[in-house]
Amino acid sequence: MPTGFHFKQALTDQGWQQNVSVAVSDTGYFGTLVQDDNPNNYPEIAQPVVPGMPNLHSHSFQYAMAGLSEVRRNPVDSFWSWREKMYYFAHNVSPEDLHAITAKLYMELLKGGYTEIVEFHYLHNDLDGGYYATPEELSAAILSAATRTGLSLTHLPVFYAHANFGGVAPQDAQRRFINSREQYVRLIEALKSQKTGHNLGVAPHSLRAVTEEEMNWLLELRNDMLPDCPVHIHVAEQTKEVDDSIAHSGKRSVAALMDQAPVDKAWCLIHSTHLDDDEVAAIANSGATVGLCPLTESNLGDGIFRAVDFLAADGHFGIGSDSNICTQAMQELRTLEYSQRLLHRQRNILCSEQLPNVGSYLWQKAAQGGARAAGRAIGRIAAGHRADFVEVAFDQNGIMAAVSAEAVLDFHMFSGQKADISAVYVAGARVISDGQHPQQDAIDASYVSTMQRLAQKL
Numbered sequence: 001m002p003t004g005f006h007f008k009q010a011l012t013d014q015g016w017q018q019n020v021s022v023a024v025s026d027t028g029y030f031g032t033l034v035q036d037d038n039p040n041n042y043p044e045i046a047q048p049v050v051p052g053m054p055n056l057h058s059h060s061f062q063y064a065m066a067g068l069s070e071v072r073r074n075p076v077d078s079f080w081s082w083r084e085k086m087y088y089f090a091h092n093v094s095p096e097d098l099h100a101i102t103a104k105l106y107m108e109l110l111k112g113g114y115t116e117i118v119e120f121h122y123l124h125n126d127l128d129g130g131y132y133a134t135p136e137e138l139s140a141a142i143l144s145a146a147t148r149t150g151l152s153l154t155h156l157p158v159f160y161a162h163a164n165f166g167g168v169a170p171q172d173a174q175r176r177f178i179n180s181r182e183q184y185v186r187l188i189e190a191l192k193s194q195k196t197g198h199n200l201g202v203a204p205h206s207l208r209a210v211t212e213e214e215m216n217w218l219l220e221l222r223n224d225m226l227p228d229c230p231v232h233i234h235v236a237e238q239t240k241e242v243d244d245s246i247a248h249s250g251k252r253s254v255a256a257l258m259d260q261a262p263v264d265k266a267w268c269l270i271h272s273t274h275l276d277d278d279e280v281a282a283i284a285n286s287g288a289t290v291g292l293c294p295l296t297e298s299n300l301g302d303g304i305f306r307a308v309d310f311l312a313a314d315g316h317f318g319i320g321s322d323s324n325i326c327t328q329a330m331q332e333l334r335t336l337e338y339s340q341r342l343l344h345r346q347r348n349i350l351c352s353e354q355l356p357n358v359g360s361y362l363w364q365k366a367a368q369g370g371a372r373a374a375g376r377a378i379g380r381i382a383a384g385h386r387a388d389f390v391e392v393a394f395d396q397n398g399i400m401a402a403v404s405a406e407a408v409l410d411f412h413m414f415s416g417q418k419a420d421i422s423a424v425y426v427a428g429a430r431v432i433s434d435g436q437h438p439q440q441d442a443i444d445a446s447y448v449s450t451m452q453r454l455a456q457k458l
């Protein structure tokens with residue numbers, strides 16, 4: 001691994017800077033950035049460089065369904081009918097399948113500009129719902145896929161106990177997700193004992209799946225076993241969830257969550273699609289990150305996040321690929337901006353006076369919010385941060401030569417017709433070169449054979 005790099009153009013905390021040298025430590029962290037003529041003869045990177053993007057929400061097994069549930073089967077298809085299909089599919093995935101799917105997904109996410117994945121993992125049990133002999137059987141399939149592909153993982157074993165508010169008994173279709181408290185403790189113990197190099201956090205699935213009493217228990221367990229680790233939860237993705245929350249407690253979902261849990265900057269509230277004014281302010285004031293998944297939310301017909309109001313309140317957000325319908329960070333961010341344009345009937349909405357270029361603003365904000373949600377020093381090209389970065393390719397036709405550095409991300413995000421990521425580095429090591437992964441053929445082959453069998457289950 002090189003001891004440093006010289007970037008011709010890099011998106012830093014000061015915006016786009018030219019001719020930046022930076023040392024990288026043995027453990028893969030940036031030293032201080034210096035503008036110079038590369039007196040240390042570091043490898044020079046001519047293409048524009050941006051921070052590696054943390055992906056703050058993924059369910060890796062769902063990648064195998066991407067693009068295969070776009071046929072209307074009901075008078076009105078929705079998130080809920082999609083969920084039925086997803087449950088059915090989840091009943092067929094073995095640990096070997098999960099490894100093959102996850103390795104393929106993570107390789108594609110790397111190519112899409114992501115360098116850290118936060119995996120919200122709720123597939124715990126055997127096909128019939130029984131516990132595996134080792135509780136971490138399926139987690140291990142994911143952790144090994146992350147190690148194999150060279151990206152960094154924050155693994156969130158999900159606690160999932162009920163089918164709806166008020167402790168409604170789980171459905172048979174949810175049998176692979178359900179853990180007793182004792183089994184969940186065994187899972188965390190097993191994962192803690194493995195020295196994988198990856199991080200752990202906890203995730204109450206949702207207010208639907210976890211009662212208030214179970215939430216309190218889980219947060220105490222976190223303090224005992226994984227103090228200060230990230231806490232992620234699905235909330236307010238669907239209007240039905242908000243309605244059910246009101247019917248149960250008289251409070252909307254986010255308001256109920258804020259009342260029952262000490263939400264702070266270690267928390268990430270996934271989706272937060274349906275918010276009233278008080279909830280927008282409450283999340284922003286708590287310091288929590290909102291986990292937006294614009295393409296999954298579009299695909300599932302969830303709704304549109306109140307991004308303008310939330311950013312006006314100085315809220316933090318990052319992006320996740322969630323159902324993994326798409327693996328390109330730029331497309332998630334483009335969809336986020338376009339949702340706001342359609343809603344407000346304006347252009348160039350998500351940007352600031354300091355960063356008026358929408359592409360640069362969205363990339364920087366989402367990278368820093370994703371880092372916050374993962375609880376790691378990542379998401380910035382800055383001293384003390386892990387050397388995760390992405391080279392954005394020049395186009396073949398020379399058009400980029402006429403485009404300023406400030407406009408590079410705008411150009412790729414809003415006009416790119418193909419993948420524009422040429423190289424990706426994690427902790428200073430190059431894991432994607434010329435858009436390719438060194439284990440591509442083997443990973444593709446096992447994914448294809450898995451899909452030949454699983455696609456028939458859809």
Ligand SMILES: [Zn+2]
Nearest residue numbers: 059120234322
């Ligand atoms: Zn999710």
